[in-house]
Amino acid sequence: MIVNAWGVVLSRRNHAEADRLCSIYTETLGKLLVRFVGVNKPGRKLKALSEPLAWGEYRLYVSPKSDIGKAIGGQLIGTFPGIRSDFAKTVAALGCCELLNALTPDGSPNADKYRLLCSALEALERADAAWVPLAYGLRLLDLAGFALPERAAGEDLALWTALRQRPWEQLSGLPWDESCAARLKQTLYDHAEAQAGRPLKSRAFAAQLSACEVLQ
Secondary structure, three states: OEEEEEEEEEEEEEEOOOEEEEEEEEOOOEEEEEEEOOOOOOOOOOOHHHOOOOEEEEEEEOOOOOOEEEEEEEEEEEOOHHHHOOHHHHHHHHHHHHHHHHHOOEOOOOHHHHHHHHHHHHHHHOOOOOOHHHHHHHHHHHHHOOOOOHHHHHHHHHHHHHHHHOOHHHHHHOOOOHHHHHHHHHHHHHHHHHHHOOOOHHHHHHHHHHHHHHHO
């Protein structure tokens, strides 16, 4: 069966001689593993659609006999140049993608999760987006059925409530507090890793970056 689906590439890895396998979160099919045949060869048209953070309309061949779809066409909706040109935002955006990948089973559509990811990436694209990854994480946990109880917020309950409820464009009005952010990150990612049953690579990478900055 051939279907068209809007989606965002969460991750990719090389496969066989010149193929890629991409985890794509789509609006109508949920998370799907998709094979892009031959895209590692020069000049292949679908290569841009197989990059992490690519947001596009994908033309896919899917079969009930296989867990892997095949990309046969598509077009880009957006590539988030504001994120890609900023290393810190790129790390944050890839962390958002990994969180969704880790907390979501294959083939379980949830249009709210798709819209949450797209809107968070659009918010990260804007200038001041420091609170966006944490707000995204809290909201994703809610949608995934793993919501943190209010008692976990402790003294930061007012901030947690704002991050869960405020529109993205209003988050820039929250004053940045490094200590609050650190507490929130630890609580959020400890909980997410417990639910996923594995450590998150993006969390470890961010910790390594912080350690390097301290050494410098």
